[in-house]
Amino acid sequence: MTLASAKRVLVIDDSPFILEATKAALSDVGFEVEVAQDLRQAEAQCKREHDLILIDVQMPEAMGDDLAMLLRVGRKMKTPIFLLSSLPDDELVRRVQEAEVDGYISKRVGMDAIVKRVQEILGVEESVN
């Protein structure tokens, strides 16, 4: 187990509301969180090192799984990439396989479960907060 404070998470989502809420929730348990609301910001952020990238699927400029595939297959990025979406689980399973990314986190489970899932993925102890 490692400390959450050592881990950097990038969240890419076109909803500023979701970015703010997710950043707050993950920051509360000690993660360092960066966000990108569009492809230009995502491009800039992806040049930096992260321990985990969460990408929304349905965005206006591009589908998140296409972006994920570009990062994983096109750029050979090794950073774990998870889709973050409220699409049904079976559709997310299919998109994960097609994009060759590491998995998905459903927005449908709520923020608490999302934070726990990120902690599990990164092997981080739960915060005492």
Added chain:
Amino acid sequence: MTDDIQARFLPRFLLTVKGRLARAQTLLDGGDSAGLSDELHALAGEAKMLDLRKIADTALRGEAAARAWATGASGGSRAASASALDAVNAAVAAVAAAPRRRPSGTLAAVGKKGKARPKVLVVDDSEIVCDSVTNMLEPRGYDVISLTSLFAFSSTLVAEKPDLVLVDVSMPALDGDKLIHFSRKYNEGGRSVMVLFSTRSKDELSQLATQCGAAGFIQKTGDADRLEREVEAFLHPAR
């Protein structure tokens, strides 16, 4: 943890969702079923993140209805989508009207730095805006009174003697700038600082504030930190 996140972000969510519902109605009216489906999908995602299940569930049903309408699937129609959108509106209204728990670790009980809690009166025909302001300011040590109609404005001003009055500019019965102008006789000695409260541009609000004799303006925001800073600037201008 979720409860704190929900309490912290609910006012912001309610402002965001108001915009989404307005766009959804426009898309419905324009017959853009695919756009409506996307808008309700986004709304459902945001609601799910805050564990607002009733809103999320109705939005997902609306998304499905709009998608069926878009693809010509069985049961898909404008009427079914409209009905589903009504259900989302009702679910949002129910959450907006419900009493809410305050975020933990706030100054709610003690007031600001142990002093008497400043009293803020919000006059806005939108219950969501009134509720959002209340939920942003009360945990930070303010007492907030809100009015969604002008019916009791003058009597509230006299009886409550609020320290600050936030007046929406665009209201059905009377524009806020005119309200401020006409209500000066009830504001004994200028005790209550009268401020316009709107999403309009700074230039327009500055001009309106000068014309009606308001102390200034605050642009509507879902950012509680920013709102508090601007409220404090009017309550303690020397700081």
